[in-house]
Amino acid sequence: MPSTHAPIRRKVTLIDIAAACDVSRATVSLVLRNSPLVNRHTRERVQAELQRQGYIYNRAAANLRKRTSSSIALVLNDLANPFFAEFAAGVDEEVGAAGFVTLLGSTGESPERQQAVLSSLIEHGPGGIILSPAEGSDASRVMESLGPQMPVLLFNRELGGDLPESAHWDRLMLDNAHGAELATMHLIEQGHRRIAFFGGHAQSSSCQQRRAGFMKAMKRARLKVPKDYLVESAPTRLDAARACDALFASDPAPTAAVCYNDAVALGLMLGLGQRGLQPGRNFALTGFDNIGEAAMVSPSLTTISTAPRERGRQAARLLLARLEHPQERGERTIVPVELIVRTSSCPPLAA
Amino acid sequence: MPSTHAPIRRKVTLIDIAAACDVSRATVSLVLRNSPLVNRHTRERVQAELQRQGYIYNRAAANLRKRTSSSIALVLNDLANPFFAEFAAGVDEEVGAAGFVTLLGSTGESPERQQAVLSSLIEHGPGGIILSPAEGSDASRVMESLGPQMPVLLFNRELGGDLPESAHWDRLMLDNAHGAELATMHLIEQGHRRIAFFGGHAQSSSCQQRRAGFMKAMKRARLKVPKDYLVESAPTRLDAARACDALFASDPAPTAAVCYNDAVALGLMLGLGQRGLQPGRNFALTGFDNIGEAAMVSPSLTTISTAPRERGRQAARLLLARLEHPQERGERTIVPVELIVRTSSCPPLAA
């Protein structure tokens, strides 16, 4: 039996359609874009042929000619983190709805990888970039690989170093300080006096802001914060569990902790369990982010809601709006946050 | 003070560099691609000028001319699910390492959105597609919008309907049946006799496979499975928590459950708690996926590990390899899974 050699069809282009319909490329192009210029009959003829040949529009070619872009780059420090995964889903939703496509890049918190990812993505000509920077990445290097014209929306974190005035980058930041303040106030109202701030890298901007909000609330309540009530950790469960010991090194030990984020809070819960403490009974704690599992763990986690999916949509909208007015100056948007009280923030045992 | 109007520089192209160096476009192009043909001095001159003008390579233009692609589309039914988020991170890692870029699309389990997403992505000319289909999506429609030539790697689920022979699509599937079998055997060894299969949509292929593995183990142990020991739910925590009641509608009630996946298992834990039962003490359960929180919840969740990040890398490698040999026939890869025993799978109380 003769092996039927699969016919390696070239991709079908405007020219093929034009030839088949005996019209010019230009006419087919007009049909594709639904121009009212073209006659009803021709339009139908052409549309049928497009269908028949299984034509696929080549947007890259069109973009080249039109000098436009139809993609948005999304560069995240950690896609595997549920907070960012939700955020990405939100971005993609809105980007897709606007007829754009999302170019994904994940940097795994490495400034070097971030550079590589950015320079690779930029070559594909995205209309703009949504960037949640890797820890320790700096403004001038990022600027260097993006060029001064690329619209950028910075999410969640500031870059180290400072930007030239010329770059009008937008920012979408959580109200970290206020969120931490709310959490702290809540614990104080519950009756706690010895409260620690737990987790996060002290040099990251979001950690600094959250610590500041914490300190503000403590100061207002005239509560003092011994130096060893500020405990650092990587912002992961595992490292937080490890760092738990440091909390109890001090005497007297705290009775509650405001955690840098939910991941850290969950890690701390684990650590507490290993010390024989019951979070939500003899130790109170709060998180930050309200990731899905915060509601599901036991005890359920009191936390600060930031609605990551909605933030993703918002980021996309902001950037898409910016594409229309590239020359206006960058704006800083700070989104309000909300305290979600659950069961992990119990009153102190001997209140 | 005269407002210094920001100079709206056109993008710098090969031509600009060529002009500045007084060489031809072709020469600059050769420099960009590190061709050995060009003279050392010219190369250096050109490279300096590229640097100076902040040239950015236009890969779309190059791809157009070369008739190549430098992107891979990744279409997922649910990006917000930690399992797929990890998977996506793995894909992007490998795709990036190969010098490609990831085009992201999230369908939210809607076959309609999936169609829209696919037809949008395809226009950007990806070299291939990694697709984890939405529930209820069907082969012929997908085929229709992708065309017969596009390399496709199907992950995690089969499509409904069947494919024309002509399409050599690859598949990367988890060994669902075997995984569920392992989990069931483990519960049987723990001493359980009344075991349910909990959660998932019965019509999804992965659920069918997992149920089949469950039934196989039960049959081998000569344990019978009453019809109401097969409980359906959406594969989410929330719906699983709701569906918990159905488990205890039967008499006698089961003492253990093999859950469709971790999300469902976590939901079931919640539901059990609401009924005053303690998972891991008076009810045993297992999950599937080994998502991050499986190790962190209390009790920690016995589950089946599928290493989603590594699966992502593997999927990317398979697809990239396929790009080299588009005409070979599609392969089906089934990845082994592993039982991770933790504390949720306790023996029955009255063993």
Place this chain on the structure above:
DNA sequence: CGTTATTTTTAGAACGATCTAAATGGGGCA
């Protein structure tokens, strides 16, 4: 029927790169 509007179509350049085939400029050598 000739003119002018109006509608519809189109030739050809352009977008920013690559590729082919050929041109250019030395050196070496007879």
Place this chain on the structure above:
DNA sequence: TGCCCCATTTAGATCGTTCTAAAAATAACG
């Protein structure tokens, strides 16, 4: 000096679209 060879460089077509300006076809009108 003339010829060949090698290393470099380049003109011009090309990828699949859109755009501009103008041509062609049709309608309208005195």
